[in-house]
Amino acid sequence: MQDQINDYLHYLLVERGLSNNSIKSYQQDLKQFMVYLKDNHYEEFSSIDQYTILSYLEFEKNSGKARNSVIRLVSTLRKFFQYLKRFNKIKENPMNRIDTPKKGSHLPAVLNDNELSKLMSIPDFNNKYGIRDRTILETLYATGLRVSELVNLKLADLHLEMNLIQTIGKGDKERIVPIDDVAINWLNKYLNQVRPVLLKNRTSKYVFLNAHGSKISRQSVWKKIKGYVVIADIHKDVTPHTLRHTFATHLLENGADLRTVQELLGHSDISTTQIYTHVSQEHLRQEYQKYHPRA
Structure with a gap:
């Protein structure tokens, strides 16, 4: 067998x-x-x-x-x-x-603005790993990349002068994703000050490196984020994918249309993207319950 x-x-x-x-x-x-x-x-x-x-x-x-x-x-x-x-x-x-069971209606965890700010502030900017990790967090939130896409990001995929990143997603589908100035500033800082130190006179085509100058692993990014979430005292099940969820939800909450978010996330089917409309509505409901005097 x-x-x-x-x-x-x-x-x-x-x-x-x-x-x-x-x-x-x-x-x-x-x-x-x-x-x-x-x-x-x-x-x-x-x-x-x-x-x-x-x-x-x-x-x-x-x-x-x-x-x-x-x-x-x-x-x-x-x-x-x-x-x-x-x-x-x-x-x-x-x-x-055998019938396929129906999917559960579990909504993905999403960080609010305060939680996101707390998480971003945890890496120690006074050392090389802190700068690298802050750059990773900023890049994930700014682009909605999957963690597999992030760790496989190559120098040739960065088009920072045009505020764009190129990536290969599921099914070997290529897409171009905009990236904001905040994330670009961190990327430039990491690329100029930290990455050469991590390389130690070696060469690599990958953007994000570990302490040995090799491509950082998905597991390492996952563990880093889990550790920072604990320090930030955020009581949610946060993973690298949570930043992707947060990216999509914040776009919808601020007026982006569903088709645009679908393209940015690289979803082949818009029904996959529609879950974020439910997340956004749940956020509105929570805000209403929190602030309306008769709620």
Whole structure:
């Protein structure tokens, strides 16, 4: 079974041309599935039926996995078993009888102006890492980049004289994103004062570097932001993606139209962008409840 999973992952890379991050996601989902199958003594995929799948999904749900994570598992298994059926590895596809659970209505966390200011003020501007981290925060909020897009940002992608950044998003889709003067000032400070020190006479095409002069990792950015959130005493589940949510929500609250925000975020489907209209409305409701004398 593991050989068939390895063949599938190779197929995703070579035939489908998926990104490394997407393949890692599929690999992790299938690894969890394999653990369950081994614990329940399954030895081949052809012996798996719809009830096996339903039992596995119930197991994951009872283990505390979030609804949207279960939805992703269903999607992974659906595509994997389609692959097995297409290449005659199995006779029947058990996923044909499995419905995809509906997505939860959880709204993403968004920082208000005060929380955003507190977060930006935490990195220590008197050392190189503080300047780098403040620049990362400013860039994420100014552009709405995904963290994967940020860490893969190259020097050639910066067009600061035109207030623009070039990036490659999901599905290898290129887009151009404006960037404000505040973020540009921090980028120039980082590029001129800090990045050469981090490089230590080496070369790199990437903008944001770690202490060894190599490309900073997604995990490192995630941990840095989590640490700054604790110091700032912000009681929300804040991740790098929260700054993307905040970017989109603040644009809508200040009058941007949905199509513009869709283009800036690189969403292929506007329905993905529409969640931010709900976030914006929730913010208005909270402000009303807070300040209206009869609320």
